[in-house]
Each structure stands twice: as structure tokens, then as C-alpha cells.
Amino acid sequence: MIKADQIVPYSALYIDMQYRHLFNTLWSYLKPIDQDKYIQQIEEVWLGGLKNQKILVTLCVRASTDLVLQALNWPPGSEVIITGINIPDMVQVLRLNGLIPVPIEVDPHTLGCTLDQFKKFYTEKTKGIMISYVFGAKFDASEIIDWAKSKGLFIMEDEAESFSAPNAKLNPNVDFSTFSFGSIKTCSAFGGSISVIRNNEALYRKMKAIQETYPKWSQRNYFKRTLKNLIPMILLNSRTINRSSRWIFINFFPNWDYKEFVVNSIRGFQKNPDDILQTYRFRVPDPMLVMLALRMKTFDTDQFNMSISRQLVGQSILKKGGLLVPGHAVEDRRFWLYPVVVADPETTYKVLNSRGIDAYMGVTQLDIVESPIGSSYQYPNSTLSYFKNILYLPIHQNADLKSIQRICKEVVEVVEMLKSQHPKL
Known part of the structure; x- marks a missing residue:
């Protein structure tokens, strides 16, 4: 023994998660909140006054990715080159939006990819690239990003696992980034994702318009999850x-x-078997917004x-x-x-x-x-x-x-x- x-x-x-964050989140159920006020708080902390950048708060990184793909509306069969280690649900979101994810090798020492690999799988069908920094290793992707820009490709960065701090330096050459801030070390228990759209007001407005058609995720369900x-x-x-x-x-x-x-x-959200994408097509409930804002302010x-x-x-x-x-x-x-x-x-x-x-x-x-x-x-x-x-x-x-x-x-x-x-x- x-x-x-x-x-x-x-x-x-x-x-x-800290207990003070959890109990403040529970407290927020007792009174209605001004969502715009909390989103502004998140924006101020996250962007630190940077211009030409906008944020959207979504349920999770999969929801953010689905939202930007809807707004981009690429032709079915378009290809996206992605890093070969990823969350299966992210791959599913790409496929359910009619796109073909093309994986490339990930180096064990850097958990990154080389420019030659991206060039190797680039075709006339390629519309974008998705770089995911897994296990918290943020490799230098500047060469890849510069090349993608030269080809007119849309660049997505999944930084859910490489979080360093709110208002950390953001790469101005990336079109779209997603961050997860309400995470646990094996899965998303409380949800919450922040999307940053750079230098593209039209794309931001399209994404926001789509998001505003979504119903708000049930506060009752979020309350049950919080207690659980x-x-x-x-x-x-x-x-x-x-x-x-x-x-x-x-x-x-x-x-x-x-x-x-x-x-x-x-773990995560209960998937809708009849329409998996519908699992993520909700606006965030008020308590989740409170939780995200509080965590960033007290980081x-x-x-x-x-x-x-x-x-x-x-x-x-x-x-x-x-x-x-x-x-x-x-x-x-x-x-x-x-x-x-x-x-x-x-x-x-x-x-x-x-x-x-x-x-x-x-x-x-x-x-x-x-x-x-x-x-x-x-x-x-x-x-x-x-x-x-x-x-x-x-x-x-x-x-x-x-x-x-x-x-x-x-x-x-x-x-x-x-x-x-x-x-x-």
C-alpha cells in the first residue's frame, strides 16, 4: 500500500480558475449586466489601445473559427493548410463549412512547421492557412506568415494553448487570431474565447452581424456547468x-x-448530433462574459x-x-x-x-x-x-x-x- x-x-x-472568479461569476446571475460595458473592458485590456483591431467574444475557439469561415464564405472544396496536431473538433468545423484541411508535419523540437512544407501543399485551391501553437510552444512563424501574405492567403492563428498574458504583443501581420482564456489544463470547462480581427473592418462587421443572429446560450445551462x-x-x-x-x-x-x-x-459542449455546427452558434451568456473580464483584469x-x-x-x-x-x-x-x-x-x-x-x-x-x-x-x-x-x-x-x-x-x-x-x- x-x-x-x-x-x-x-x-x-x-x-x-480561482475561487473568487467562480463565485463572482455565480454572483452575476443575481442582476442583469451591460454586455457592451464588459466587452469594452475586455477590449481595453486585450488590445491595449491598438488601432485597426477588433475583438469578438465567443463560446469557444471552435465557435470563433466557424464564425470567421461563415463570413469569408469560401467556395466549397477550398483548401486550408493546417498544422498536423490539432483539436479534432477544429478540423470538423473546417470540413462542415465545406473546406478541405490539409495537414503538414509538426517538428518535435519546436512543435512548428517549415515554410517548405506550406509551399509543398500550396495549390490554386488554397485559400488560407491555420497555425496552431500546441502545448504552449509558440514557434517563430514569421517567415510562413510573410509568404502567405505574398500569396494573398488568409492567415488564422489558434493561440488557445500559447496564452501568455492579456495585452501581450500581437502579430500585426496575422488576419485572425483566437485565444482561450477560461480554460483548464485538459479541456474547456468554463468556455470563453476571444477573436482578434486585424485591419479588416468589413470582415469584423460580417462576423458581428452573423453572431447577432444567434440566440444567447442558456444561462441556466451555464449555471449548471459552473456548479458542476x-x-x-x-x-x-x-x-x-x-x-x-x-x-x-x-x-x-x-x-x-x-x-x-x-x-x-x-469537457466542452454537448454536441447537437443533428447539426454539429449548431452546437457553437450561440452568443455568450452574461456570466461567461463577467468571468472573462474578471480573469483578465486580475491576471x-x-x-x-x-x-x-x-x-x-x-x-x-x-x-x-x-x-x-x-x-x-x-x-x-x-x-x-x-x-x-x-x-x-x-x-x-x-x-x-x-x-x-x-x-x-x-x-x-x-x-x-x-x-x-x-x-x-x-x-x-x-x-x-x-x-x-x-x-x-x-x-x-x-x-x-x-x-x-x-x-x-x-x-x-x-x-x-x-x-x-x-x-x-
Whole structure:
């Protein structure tokens, strides 16, 4: 039986939300709010007075993408070149809008793509590109963006996983960006996305006109979701409760995958099976707007940067131990998830969990993007070769330095142990 003091008091799942934000959101149900006032607050914090840029607030990043694609109204069969690791729902949004997503390889060291790859898959049908910065690694895409501009392509950046801070420097050469600010470390529990439209007043007006035809998402449903996520927050984010509850799971329910259960219970929006796009075609409820505005106003940049510096210490330990940390070579490094590539993720996962380290695998929303059916485009096999061996570590912004060091050292130790037992690994 594993002892309680052996358990690292951080869960693989972590809800990136403070109780004051949650309770202020609940308080907002008691009185009507001025939506324009809160949107203006968000705009002031996010854009910092930048001109020629507009924002729209939507339910989620998928909703933002669907909105801009409706406004662009490209001919059916048009192609969009996208990074080969993405959220399946994003790919589905493209396809349901009549477009063909063309995936390209993602380099394991930068989690980025090369200009040559974009050029290779560029055709007369290409209308735009979508660059997604996954796992918090924001690679330098300036060369790709300049080339896309020269070809007259529309440029979309999905920065949901590379968030650094409100009013962070935005790339003026990108046409459209989406940010997720109400996120948790494995899925969107509370929703909320901010779209930035640059230098295109006509596009902004089209998107806004379409959005205004949507009904408002039910405040009752959002209230139920908020209450529903309160219990997971208490169980996952409290060090004491987390340690105690996981001790019970490990010792008395070793075969129960609580992580999969929690993720499925709080993940995203319930899809409409008859019309999946209709799932996202709603305006945000008032409490979600309050939550987004409050989180941006109270964001502590210094604390955030300190947490990143602690997480980079762990990355250094893993690299010195000979392990690949996807995105390690990128200077602008954040950690939305904390991935490491191991030869045998399933066995490593089991050993680490038996040692009280709550590693996890297979519950993230990200996946490999399939190539178009019947096409000559190449499947991103190089990306798949390391993606299938990724293990996620219980390291997030609240994890203390000592725990991060222990987690990473034990990962290196376990990998070496398994390698000595099975040399072929």
C-alpha cells in the first residue's frame, strides 16, 4: 500500500480558475449586466489601445473559427493548410463549412512547421492557412506568415494553448487570431474565447452581424456547468484534498480511471448530433462574459512568469536525462500541457502512478489530423511517430519547484529502469 507522504500533491488534471472568479461569476446571475460595458473592458485590456483591431467574444475557439469561415464564405472544396496536431473538433468545423484541411508535419523540437512544407501543399485551391501553437510552444512563424501574405492567403492563428498574458504583443501581420482564456489544463470547462480581427473592418462587421443572429446560450445551462465544475475544482486544485483522494483511488480503486471520468464529465459542449455546427452558434451568456473580464483584469503576469521559470527547470532535468520534451527548442515557451516522449508510455504511466505521480495519457483533446480521403497528400507519419508516445506530467502553474524536480527526476529514473529491463526500448 502506497503511503500518503509518497504522493505528489498535484493532479494530472488542473482547473485553471480561482475561487473568487467562480463565485463572482455565480454572483452575476443575481442582476442583469451591460454586455457592451464588459466587452469594452475586455477590449481595453486585450488590445491595449491598438488601432485597426477588433475583438469578438465567443463560446469557444471552435465557435470563433466557424464564425470567421461563415463570413469569408469560401467556395466549397477550398483548401486550408493546417498544422498536423490539432483539436479534432477544429478540423470538423473546417470540413462542415465545406473546406478541405490539409495537414503538414509538426517538428518535435519546436512543435512548428517549415515554410517548405506550406509551399509543398500550396495549390490554386488554397485559400488560407491555420497555425496552431500546441502545448504552449509558440514557434517563430514569421517567415510562413510573410509568404502567405505574398500569396494573398488568409492567415488564422489558434493561440488557445500559447496564452501568455492579456495585452501581450500581437502579430500585426496575422488576419485572425483566437485565444482561450477560461480554460483548464485538459479541456474547456468554463468556455470563453476571444477573436482578434486585424485591419479588416468589413470582415469584423460580417462576423458581428452573423453572431447577432444567434440566440444567447442558456444561462441556466451555464449555471449548471459552473456548479458542476465546483466539486472537481475542490478535488483537483486543493493540495490536501488531492493527496487524500488520490491515496484512496490508488489503494482501493486501482483499476478506476478517474481522469477519464472527470474529463468526460466537464469537457466542452454537448454536441447537437443533428447539426454539429449548431452546437457553437450561440452568443455568450452574461456570466461567461463577467468571468472573462474578471480573469483578465486580475491576471498576475509576474506570478505567471515565475511558474513558467519553475516549469522550465523540470524541462531541463528531462532533457539532461535524454528525454524529448516536445517544444523544448522554442524560446517563447509556455506550458498548457506538460508533454514528454517516452518509449513505453503505458508502462511508464503505470509505474509513475504506483509511485504517487499522477501522470496521464490519452485524455487530451489534441490528435493527429487525418489527410483528406482519396487525396495524394501525405499522412503526417513523422508527427505520429512521437505523438503516440507522449506522456503528460502533473506539472502546472501551481506546482512548487521541489515537486517539479522530483517528478522529472523520477520520470528519468523510471525510463532508465524500463530500458535496462527491456533493451529494445
